[in-house]
Amino acid sequence: MTLYFSHDECLSHLTPYGHPERSDRLRAIAWALSDEAFADLDQRDAPLGEDAEILRCHPPAYLDRIAGAVPVSGRRQLDADTTLSQGSLKAARRGVGGCVAAVDAVLSGEAVNAFVGCRPPGHHAERKTAMGFCLFGNAAIAAKRALDHHGLDRVAVVDFDVHHGNGTQDLLWDERRAMFASTHQMPLYPGTGAASERGAHGQIVNVPLAPGSGGAEMRAAYDEHVLPALRAFAPELIVISAGFDAAADDPLAELQWETADFTSVTRALCGVAREVCEGRVVSTLEGGYDLSSLGAGVAAHLAVLMEEAR
Secondary structure, three states: OEEEEEOHHHHHOOOOOOOOOOOHHHHHHHHHOOOHHHOOOEEEEOOOOOHHHHOOOOOHHHHHHHHHHOOOOOEEEOOOOOEEEOOHHHHHHHHHHHHHHHHHHHHHOOOOEEEEOOOOOOOOOOOOOOEOOEOOOHHHHHHHHHHHHOOOOOEEEEEOOOOOOHHHHHHHOOOOOEEEEEEEEOOOOOOOOOOOOOOOOOOEEEEEEOOOOOHHHHHHHHHHHHHHHHHHHOOOOEEEEEOOOOEOOOOOOOOOEOHHHHHHHHHHHHHHHHHHHOOOEEEEEOOOOOHHHHHHHHHHHHHHHHHHHO
C-alpha cells in the first residue's frame, strides 16, 4: 500500500502575490490526483508535528524564534524569499507530522511507501536558519525519526529537487548514520552542493548538473554516482526530497527534465530500495513551481510508488 499525507491547513501558509511557492501548488497536485488512476490511493490527513520531532534537527531557540515571528495578521518576511503568515506555523507542522507519520507507517509495515504532499517545503532550512521558502527540515527530521525512534542503523536521503538541499546537508553533516545524496543545477541558488562537499564522515554525495541538462544527464548522474553509493551504504529506509522544479517549464531553473524523467528517477530509487530495504521509501514534497509540470510530476512519482507497493 502507498499512503498520501496532506492537510488543508497547508493552504493557509500565505505568501505574497506572485510568489512561486503558493497555495495553488497543492491545488494543482489535488487536481492531478483526482484522476481515476489514483482512486485506490490511501489519502490521510497529516498530523501536526510535535515540538520533540522538530527538535531532533533544530534547537529550541530556533523553534521559539519561528513561533514568535508568526504575525497575528498579514505577513512577515524572514528573508527576501521566506514568508510567515498566521497559518504558516501550523502548515509547517503538518509537513513535519506528515513525515513522522509516513516513517512510522512504513517502518511498522502498514505501508510499503508513502508520499507527503505538504507545504512549505523543507530542504533549505538549516539548523538555525529559515531560508529558501523553508522553515523546518522535513526530510532530515524523517531520517532522524527513523534512526532515533525506530532504532535504524542507516537511512539515506536522496534529493532530486533542482536546487541543492543545503538545509538537509547542514542537518545531517555530522550524522554518520545518514547518507545524503543530491542532484541539482549548478550554478543556482543557494550556491552550495559542490562535489567536494562530502560530510563529516564522507557520507554526502553531491552531483551538480549543468544548466540545460536533461534526462540523459540525470540518468548518467544516478547510474554513475548516486545509485552505487546507495547500494554501498545499504540504507534500511530511503527518504526522497521530491522537488519537481527540474522540469523544463519551471520558472526558477534551467534543467530540462520531462515528466518521464521523474518516472525514471523514482523507478531507479525504488529499485535500489527493493534491493536493500524491502522497498521502504518515504517521499516528501519540495519544489516545483510550474503548476502543470508539478501536477504531472507528482502524479508520475506517485504512480511508480503505487506500482511498487502492489
